[in-house]
Amino acid sequence: MLRKLGIAAAIAVAMGSAHAQISDGVIKIGVLNDQSSLYADLAGQGSAVAARLAVDDFGAAKKGMKVEIISADHQNKPEVGSSIARQWYDVDKVDVIVDVPTSSVALAVNQVTREKNKAFLVSGAASSDLTGKACSPNTIHWTYDTWMLAHGTGSAIVKTGGKSWFFLTADYAFGHALERDTEEVVVKNGGKVLGKVRHPLNAQDFSSFLLQAQSSKAQIIGLANAGGDTINSIKQAAEFGIVKGGQNLAGLLVFISDVHALGLQTAQGLILTETFYWDHNDKTRAFAKRFAPQYKGNMPTMVQAGVYSAVLHYLKAVEAAKTDDGPKVIAKMKELPTDDPLFGKGMVRKDGRKIHDAILVEVKKPSESKGPWDYYKIRSTIPAAQAFRPEKDGGCELVK
Amino acid sequence: MTEIFGVPTQALFGQLLIGLINGSFYALLSLGLAVIFGLLNIINFTHGAQYMMGAFVAWFLLNKAGLGYWWALVIAPIAVGVFGAIIERTMLKQLYKLDHLYGLLLTFGLALIIQGLFRNEYGSSGLPYSIPSQLQGGQNLGFMFLPNYRAWVIVLSLVVCFSTWFVIEKTKLGSYLRAATENPELVRAFGINVPRMITLTYGFGVGLAALAGVMAAPIYSVNPLMGADLIIVVFAVVVIGGMGSIMGSILTGFGLGVVEGLTKVFYPEASNTVIFIIMAIVLMLRPAGLFGTQR
Numbered sequence: 001m002l003r004k005l006g007i008a009a010a011i012a013v014a015m016g017s018a019h020a021q022i023s024d025g026v027i028k029i030g031v032l033n034d035q036s037s038l039y040a041d042l043a044g045q046g047s048a049v050a051a052r053l054a055v056d057d058f059g060a061a062k063k064g065m066k067v068e069i070i071s072a073d074h075q076n077k078p079e080v081g082s083s084i085a086r087q088w089y090d091v092d093k094v095d096v097i098v099d100v101p102t103s104s105v106a107l108a109v110n111q112v113t114r115e116k117n118k119a120f121l122v123s124g125a126a127s128s129d130l131t132g133k134a135c136s137p138n139t140i141h142w143t144y145d146t147w148m149l150a151h152g153t154g155s156a157i158v159k160t161g162g163k164s165w166f167f168l169t170a171d172y173a174f175g176h177a178l179e180r181d182t183e184e185v186v187v188k189n190g191g192k193v194l195g196k197v198r199h200p201l202n203a204q205d206f207s208s209f210l211l212q213a214q215s216s217k218a219q220i221i222g223l224a225n226a227g228g229d230t231i232n233s234i235k236q237a238a239e240f241g242i243v244k245g246g247q248n249l250a251g252l253l254v255f256i257s258d259v260h261a262l263g264l265q266t267a268q269g270l271i272l273t274e275t276f277y278w279d280h281n282d283k284t285r286a287f288a289k290r291f292a293p294q295y296k297g298n299m300p301t302m303v304q305a306g307v308y309s310a311v312l313h314y315l316k317a318v319e320a321a322k323t324d325d326g327p328k329v330i331a332k333m334k335e336l337p338t339d340d341p342l343f344g345k346g347m348v349r350k351d352g353r354k355i356h357d358a359i360l361v362e363v364k365k366p367s368e369s370k371g372p373w374d375y376y377k378i379r380s381t382i383p384a385a386q387a388f389r390p391e392k393d394g395g396c397e398l399v400k
Numbered sequence: 401m402t403e404i405f406g407v408p409t410q411a412l413f414g415q416l417l418i419g420l421i422n423g424s425f426y427a428l429l430s431l432g433l434a435v436i437f438g439l440l441n442i443i444n445f446t447h448g449a450q451y452m453m454g455a456f457v458a459w460f461l462l463n464k465a466g467l468g469y470w471w472a473l474v475i476a477p478i479a480v481g482v483f484g485a486i487i488e489r490t491m492l493k494q495l496y497k498l499d500h501l502y503g504l505l506l507t508f509g510l511a512l513i514i515q516g517l518f519r520n521e522y523g524s525s526g527l528p529y530s531i532p533s534q535l536q537g538g539q540n541l542g543f544m545f546l547p548n549y550r551a552w553v554i555v556l557s558l559v560v561c562f563s564t565w566f567v568i569e570k571t572k573l574g575s576y577l578r579a580a581t582e583n584p585e586l587v588r589a590f591g592i593n594v595p596r597m598i599t600l601t602y603g604f605g606v607g608l609a610a611l612a613g614v615m616a617a618p619i620y621s622v623n624p625l626m627g628a629d630l631i632i633v634v635f636a637v638v639v640i641g642g643m644g645s646i647m648g649s650i651l652t653g654f655g656l657g658v659v660e661g662l663t664k665v666f667y668p669e670a671s672n673t674v675i676f677i678i679m680a681i682v683l684m685l686r687p688a689g690l691f692g693t694q695r
Contacts, residue, residue: 200669236619240538262621
């Protein structure tokens with residue numbers, strides 16, 4: 001497939017272009033994510049659908065801009081992700097890579113993008129290091145991050161009395177970052193961490209780990225994992241009577257696709273932090289209504305919504321900067337305020353962090369839900385200024 | 401409280417039991433593989449996909465036909481077994497005279513196709529399937545809380561494993577089967593329909609995978625990739641136990657479940673590699689596996 005795309009790109013080059021500043025006349029967007037495994041539903045092809053919707057809404061065709069979207073599966077492996085990124089930048093003339101869930105892969109692509117001096121818009125990955133010690137003039141971290149999750153969900157739970165914690169952590173960059181950021185919040189708010197256990201990515205059986213969590217007698221079992229791992233942990237925790245025994249689960253990163261897979265019976269009462277909920281206001285509902293028919297009736301997750309928002313702002317910046325040169329567009333994106341129907345008004349900081357409101361939600365009881373995908377009660381809104389880590393605390397070299 | 405290597409003995413008992421539960425899935429799956437390999441000489445890489453199909457049939461029965469877990473326990477293995485028999489009749493049959501590798505390639509390809517189709521249709525997060533009402537709740541054993549459903553999994557798996565072993569090793573039907581693999585011509589001369597027997601055996605092995613799938617549905621989510629994740633481990637179990645050895649695969653299945661469970665306590669980071677480390681060691685010391693005989 002990549003070869004075919006390469007040929008398409010070659011033809012596009014041969015045909016020439018009116019836009020001298022747009023390299024080879026086409027703005028080429030590469031959606032890189034998990035399309036076959038545990039994170040495929042929360043990103044996957046849905047992110048490509050969201051990117052296409054953004055291109056339509058931007059009105060690229062009317063403005064005479066040629067935009068092409070390609071996508072690939074990184075299989076959650078950093079080496080696969082970085083070799084696709086290299087191939088895209090070098091051979092297929094991709095200008096920007098978007099999405100890239102799985103922090104370990106995102107950190108690798110972050111490095112490759114910097115080396116090749118292109119642009120990288122992260123929506124799916126969570127590690128706050130992307131705007132901290134690994135920040136780059138070529139990268140913007142769009143939708144959410146581990147610091148935000150820890151402070152949203154973590155502090156809400158500590159404040160309601162959950163003082164002693166045990167962590168169940170996915171054993172790679174993302175899990176470590178989420179555990180670290182949450183532990184900091186817990187300790188700062190007077191809580192303590194009684195223990196932690198690290199499980200391999202994409203584990204099936206969590207009963208051993210849950211048993212360790214159970215015998216720790218911690219009030220809160222913090223799930224520093226995501227996707228299929230979170231689904232299985234929550235499901236099996238119910239089976240082992242953990243919640244009935246008086247311990248509570250804190251899903252530190254739960255997506256609406258996970259709630260859908262768990263069913264409300266199992267997921268009810270979970271408290272979690274999102275930056276986007278499809279049923280939040282008229283604009284988000286209108287988007288969801290267009291999105292769902294193109295993605296087998298599924299509602300968009302915040303990752304997919306973030307891809308939409310990021311691509312839209314990217315195209316605005318290309319238009320304003322009159323070039324698709326990586327660092328120049330990124331600089332323009334930081335300069336222009338952001339405004340889109342899904343995340344409202346916001347901005348991109350110097351360290352590459354996109355700023356917008358976050359929402360703290362609670363999963364409805366089955367009796368409260370009017371039907372499929374009616375899952376959240378919104379408990380509170382965390383204003384943009386407090387939702388993300390202060391710029392000076394991240395240790396990003398671009399800020400100094 | 402007494403401790404072993406810094407872990408309280410009580411917690412250790414809990415982990416041993418959990419290991420046995422996981423081992424019962426390994427045992428059921430590797431048993432099916434061992435039956436198919438021992439009697440048909442086919443390395444059945446579709447096994448994981450067939451396990452997944454079992455779970456999906458249970459989900460379909462519940463959501464489309466209103467038939468619950470107990471029905472699924474009976475219907476799913478038969479339905480998926482028939483599907484397996486059709487594959488054997490139409491495709492695998494052509495390959496018996498060729499090298500093992502061809503069977504492996506065919507079944508591996510089939511597995512990819514089946515998993516791809518399901519993933520395309522149902523996504524990768526999985527579908528909810530709850531524990532039957534009769535088996536909800538659990539017992540407090542003092543050292544751990546044992547969910548009733550998990551206890552049921554151990555019991556059912558033990559019963560199925562040992563009856564299979566009994567039928568194949570100790571009954572007349574089993575002796576026909578074993579004779580047919582040694583010398584099909586001769587057995588046929590006695591008036592036994594060997595091709596039909598082989599089809600049924602394959603169907604039975606596949607049915608075992610589907611049964612394990614139904615049993616897994618309430619614990620893990622019903623997920624198109626559930627088999628792909630498991631099949632590699634199960635193959636390692638079969639290799640450690642000795643390819644084709646029925647008892648070997650049962651005992652290693654349970655044993656490795658326990659070893660893996662203990663690894664999750666002492667060094668959780670290695671829990672997904674420990675089985676392969678054991679496999680490497682066993683292959684170096686006993687290339688035919690723990691219970692296998694060199695052919």
